[in-house]
Amino acid sequence: MARWFWILFIALSIQAQELRIQILGTTDMHGHVLAQDAFSLQPIPQGWAKIATLIRRQRALNPNTLLVDSGDTLQGEPINYVRTMLRPELPEPSIAIMNALGYAAMAVGNHDFDFGLPNLRAAEKQARFPLLSANTLDRTGKPAFLPYRVVVVAGVRVALLGLTTPQVPTMTEPGNIEGLSFEDLVVTARRLVPQLRKQEQADVVIALVHSGLGSLEALDRAEDGALRLAEAVPGLDAIFAGHSHQAVQREHKGIPIVQAQNYGRALAQVELVLQKEQGRWRVASRAGHLLRPDEATVADPEVLQLTEALRKATDRYLDTPATELAVDLDSRWSRMEDSPLMQLIHQVQRQAAGAQLSAAAAPGTRLFIPKGPTSVRQFYALAPFESRVARIRITGDQLKRYLEHGARHYAYSWEPDLYNPTVPFYQYDMVDGVSYALDLGKPVGSRVVNLRYQGHPVKEEQSFTLALSTYRLYGGGGYMEAIGFQGKAEWVSEASQRNLLLAFVLAKPTLNLTATQSWRTVPYLDRQRVLDLAR
Numbered sequence: 291m292a293r294w295f296w297i298l299f300i301a302l303s304i305q306a307q308e309l310r311i312q313i314l315g316t317t318d319m320h321g322h323v324l325a326q327d328a329f330s331l332q333p334i335p336q337g338w339a340k341i342a343t344l345i346r347r348q349r350a351l352n353p354n355t356l357l358v359d360s361g362d363t364l365q366g367e368p369i370n371y372v373r374t375m376l377r378p379e380l381p382e383p384s385i386a387i388m389n390a391l392g393y394a395a396m397a398v399g400n401h402d403f404d405f406g407l408p409n410l411r412a413a414e415k416q417a418r419f420p421l422l423s424a425n426t427l428d429r430t431g432k433p434a435f436l437p438y439r440v441v442v443v444a445g446v447r448v449a450l451l452g453l454t455t456p457q458v459p460t461m462t463e464p465g466n467i468e469g470l471s472f473e474d475l476v477v478t479a480r481r482l483v484p485q486l487r488k489q490e491q492a493d494v495v496i497a498l499v500h501s502g503l504g505s506l507e508a509l510d511r512a513e514d515g516a517l518r519l520a521e522a523v524p525g526l527d528a529i530f531a532g533h534s535h536q537a538v539q540r541e542h543k544g545i546p547i548v549q550a551q552n553y554g555r556a557l558a559q560v561e562l563v564l565q566k567e568q569g570r571w572r573v574a575s576r577a578g579h580l581l582r583p584d585e586a587t588v589a590d591p592e593v594l595q596l597t598e599a600l601r602k603a604t605d606r607y608l609d610t611p612a613t614e615l616a617v618d619l620d621s622r623w624s625r626m627e628d629s630p631l632m633q634l635i636h637q638v639q640r641q642a643a644g645a646q647l648s649a650a651a652a653p654g655t656r657l658f659i660p661k662g663p664t665s666v667r668q669f670y671a672l673a674p675f676e677s678r679v680a681r682i683r684i685t686g687d688q689l690k691r692y693l694e695h696g697a698r699h700y701a702y703s704w705e706p707d708l709y710n711p712t713v714p715f716y717q718y719d720m721v722d723g724v725s726y727a728l729d730l731g732k733p734v735g736s737r738v739v740n741l742r743y744q745g746h747p748v749k750e751e752q753s754f755t756l757a758l759s760t761y762r763l764y765g766g767g768g769y770m771e772a773i774g775f776q777g778k779a780e781w782v783s784e785a786s787q788r789n790l791l792l793a794f795v796l797a798k799p800t801l802n803l804t805a806t807q808s809w810r811t812v813p814y815l816d817r818q819r820v821l822d823l824a825r
């Protein structure tokens with residue numbers, strides 16, 4: 291009897307010294323609430339309404355739960371534009387949802403700067419949790435946001451360290467980040483993690499990183515650096531990554547790295563088992579998982595209720611009738627030859643900027659606007675970002691280098707793949723206002739042939755005005771570096787590229803667009819091959 295009593299007593303006391311904590315992470319929600327595509331209205335198992343259901347279900351299994359987010363929360367969906375620009379009196383939708391769910395912290399993402407610093411600061415005020423970024427520094431070199439937060443969960447001190455991709459300046463307008471600089475992730479984390487362990491007495495240290503996995507060979511200040519963090523920063527227990535919109539569930543040096551894809555298509559989970567040794571909690575095991583909502587996951591009623599007024603206002607805006615299109619706009623063909631869709635984008639840019647030439651990437655690979663009556667919803671899908679239009683002056687030589695830089699997008703013509711996977715479609719600009727061909731049998735850097743302006747070969751020293759997005763102007767896709775452009779824009783639009791496009795299609799009762807056949811590839815990419823090989 292006494293022996294059994296002691297075995298039971300020991301078993302109970304061991305159990306009392308062990309604790310499970312779960313940390314649940316979202317990232318790159320970009321304002322997605324409902325389980326559908328806002329433009330095509332096709333159902334997709336994603337968004338806050340389904341994720342909130344998963345979160346509540348997981349928390350019911352273990353009350354020792356922390357909720358975290360890795361950023362890119364405030365910009366993306368039309369709902370974010372309508373709230374910021376048209377209905378600023380309504381609460382920021384994602385922050386309202388995160389408040390209701392009881393989030394502990396969110397890392398600041400690059401897109402969270404897109405509506406300007408005052409908008410980000412207002413969201414910070416509305417949030418009942420801190421927006422963290424330890425490597426975003428102000429003019430004096432001090433952190434511009436709270437760098438970390440320590441939360442006590444069932445007696446365990448959990449430090450949440452926030453980090454932001456250092457490449458923010460290449461991804462948002464300079465005016466949005468005035469006076470801010472971004473330190474390398476590893477440099478900041480190496481300085482702070484020992485401080486969290488010693489001064490803050492943290493038992494657990496979790497990094498919330500608005501940066502993707504990247505590679506171990508990545509350079510300092512690389513856009514994606516989560517793997518480098520795991521490699522080079524001792525003392526981390528788990529990393530919640532973000533930014534690259536990938537689903538990540540892996541381990542490096544025993545540290546789980548999880549990334550909940552994007553738009554609420556997944557929920558990242560890290561389970562920690564802690565044991566008490568000599569009065570202090572130690573992590574005995576760590577495991578990372580991704581949980582996914584599906585068709586059967588019900589929408590959370592509180593999320594629907596919190597966003598109802600804003601969703602209705604957004605639908606009214608998106609359903610505003612636009613022009614009557616005389617031609618289909620089909621993005622599937624936009625990378626094989628000039629197309630009516632690209633003509634629309636080029637015409638808007640050239641007209642707004644008063645430029646001879648226009649450079650732009652395809653707005654997507656599967657966008658389709660059928661001819662007939664249209665609405666704002668369809669055109670919004672062509673320019674979901676907040677970038678503006680700029681006019682720069684370049685030489686004929688720079689124009690050729692610009693086109694060569696874009697032509698990296700294609701694989702060699704004899705390879706089975708059509709496109710080079712390291713240059714995504716949105717980094718491939720086509721130029722309107724000149725004629726040229728891209729010889730895909732030639733190596734990168736010497737593919738542009740027969741470049742002509744108004745029928746005459748372009749001379750190296752010739753001068754052109756070029757309309758392009760401010761995303762390009764400020765470094766996106768590496769075009770300005772590739773052409774050695776160090777000047778200033780002659781002009782930058784007040785309105786966003788999207789609002790210029792919408793003004794264009796709202797002003798015209800009917801709209802016909804004709805492809806100019808100004809450029810083509812050699813060999814010519816026939817439509818069946820594009821469909822067979824398109825990614």
Ligand SMILES: [Zn+2]
Pocket residue numbers: 362399400401500532533534
């Ligand atoms: Zn991002």
